[in-house]
Amino acid sequence: MTAEQLIFIIVAAVTLVAGISVVTSRNLIHSALWLILTLFGVAIFYVLLDAGFFAVIQVIIYIGAIAILFIFAAMLTRRVMQDTGPQTNPNWWLGGLIALLLFAGIVFILINWQGFSSLAPKLTNPSGRIIQLGLALVSPDQYVLPFELASVLLVAGMIGAIFVAGEKKQ
Amino acid sequence: MIPLSWYLILAAILFCVGLYGVLVRKNAIAILMGIELMLNSININLIAFWRYRSSDGIAGQAFAIIVFAVAAAEVAVGLALIISIYRRRSSVVADDMNMLKW
Numbered sequence: 001m002t003a004e005q006l007i008f009i010i011v012a013a014v015t016l017v018a019g020i021s022v023v024t025s026r027n028l029i030h031s032a033l034w035l036i037l038t039l040f041g042v043a044i045f046y047v048l049l050d051a052g053f054f055a056v057i058q059v060i061i062y063i064g065a066i067a068i069l070f071i072f073a074a075m076l077t078r079r080v081m082q083d084t085g086p087q088t089n090p091n092w093w094l095g096g097l098i099a100l101l102l103f104a105g106i107v108f109i110l111i112n113w114q115g116f117s118s119l120a121p122k123l124t125n126p127s128g129r130i131i132q133l134g135l136a137l138v139s140p141d142q143y144v145l146p147f148e149l150a151s152v153l154l155v156a157g158m159i160g161a162i163f164v165a166g167e168k169k170q
Numbered sequence: 171m172i173p174l175s176w177y178l179i180l181a182a183i184l185f186c187v188g189l190y191g192v193l194v195r196k197n198a199i200a201i202l203m204g205i206e207l208m209l210n211s212i213n214i215n216l217i218a219f220w221r222y223r224s225s226d227g228i229a230g231q232a233f234a235i236i237v238f239a240v241a242a243a244e245v246a247v248g249l250a251l252i253i254s255i256y257r258r259r260s261s262v263v264a265d266d267m268n269m270l271k272w
Binding site: 002005008012019020022023028042048050051053057062066069073074077087094096099100102106107116117118119120123124129132133136142143146151153154160161162164 | 171172173174175176177178179180182183184185186187188189190191193194195196197199200202203204206207210213214217218220221222223225226228231232234235236238239240241242243244245246247249250251252253254256262265
């Protein structure tokens with residue numbers, strides 16, 4: 001077992017425990033904090049996959065923006081269902097069953113695929129990847145259209161969020 | 171060396187945990203957290219396939235960037251909707267949000 005595999009196993013265990021705690025913990029603030037731990041674990045996976053840029057934007061966007069937004073929303077809607085009554089639907093076993101069935105289906109499809117246990121090829125020119133990605137996102141014959149659509153979507157999301165959550169003057 | 175299967179199994183488990191959260195939790199904010207877990211597992215899959223199958227190209231990374239942008243927009247609008255509903259109904263339980271039901 002190499003050091004890389006050891007790191008993977010430790011980080012995977014922490015990420016999965018944190019992910020399960022996100023969906024099972026009763027207090028919403030605790031859920032949000034576990035979510036931050038999960039997102040950190042995913043960032044470490046990006047580093048292991050030679051995508052350091054994604055690890056950085058994972059920390060900045062997901063942890064810095066989205067998780068903080070979750071904590072703010074949890075604090076703005078407090079005292080509603082905190083620690084009182086069940087936090088799950090009465091037919092929670094059905095949800096668990098669907099999740100298990102989906103997992104079994106995914107695993108069944110994956111182990112019948114011949115590239116399942118392939119190893120990573122050597123990465124050529126790892127430091128030029130950021131330049132390549134940046135050029136690909138703005139070059140007209142590659143991904144400039146999805147990139148512009150994403151920017152329009154972000155502007156629409158921002159305006160929509162301000163409009164929906166803003167205090168209406170009567 | 172880590173085989174591709176480890177990443178795929180991990181992403182599958184994370185996706186199913188997120189799906190369980192979406193299906194089971196009552197609190198609408200917790201449902202959005204489940205969606206975030208699912209989007210993260212998708213991103214692990216995208217980056218892992220980029221690294222192991224087509225690391226000469228850049229398509230997997232570009233796709234993952236778009237997923238990031240969509241996740242940010244989704245959570246902003248979703249939480250704004252939940253806060254707006256909370257202001258009117260004083261509830262964040264998804265079952266109570268039945269104003270559009272006939």
